[in-house]
Amino acid sequence: MGILKRFKDIMSANINALLDKAEDPEKMIDQYLRDMESDLGKVKAETAAVMADAEKAKRDLAECDAQISKMQAYAEKALLAGNEEDARAFLAKKTELAKSRETLQKTADATAENADKMRQMHDKLTKDIASLNERKASVKATVAAAKAQQKINDLNEKVGSMNLTDGNAAFDRMETKAQRMLDEANARAELNRSSEDTSVEKLAEKYDDGTDRDVDAELEALKKKLGM
Structure with a gap:
């Protein structure tokens, strides 16, 4: 079979x-x-x-x-x-x-x-x-x-x-760029503060008349002493 x-x-x-x-x-x-x-x-x-x-x-x-x-x-x-x-x-x-x-x-x-x-x-x-x-x-x-x-x-x-070397190098460049951006932003902030201080000083001079009057009085006293 x-x-x-x-x-x-x-x-x-x-x-x-x-x-x-x-x-x-x-x-x-x-x-x-x-x-x-x-x-x-x-x-x-x-x-x-x-x-x-x-x-x-x-x-x-x-x-x-x-x-x-x-x-x-x-x-x-x-x-x-x-x-x-x-x-x-x-x-x-x-x-x-x-x-x-x-x-x-x-x-x-x-x-x-x-x-x-x-x-x-x-x-x-x-x-x-x-x-x-x-x-x-x-x-x-x-x-x-x-x-x-x-x-x-x-x-x-x-x-x-x-290629991890290339990857690390790219991250280094990004890190450097980010730090530079932060430094530039901080510098601009410093400049802005300086400008504000100067403006305030000039504004204060308008109201600071006492200093000029003292000088004029001292000058008149010196003239009298010298008989002028």
């Missing part, structure tokens, strides 16, 4: 070899399990059919044996009744059934063997799928960790490839 070889190949398939070839193990294991579930459905259907054939062959063989026993019993009864010809007819039928039994026995043996192989195949495939489903979570967790680490590696490589 071709299906036997096909499913033996399925059972002997090495999942690790398939995963080694896969670009994405997570997707590959999902696909592999889907394929195995599909194959299990086919194995189950084929196993049921082969087991049904084995049961039918077994029944056919049992019925043949029953008929042979019946012909033997009839032959004995015929002889006891003194009907030799009838006994001969029953024995001839027994011989014919015996020949058919040989074929039925071979069929029963073959179908029973095939049914046993298919049942073993079905049970192993079911067990393998259950085991792989249990391992699937672990595989996916490992893949997720690998992808996360890869992202970190890519980021580190990207940062490592940046």
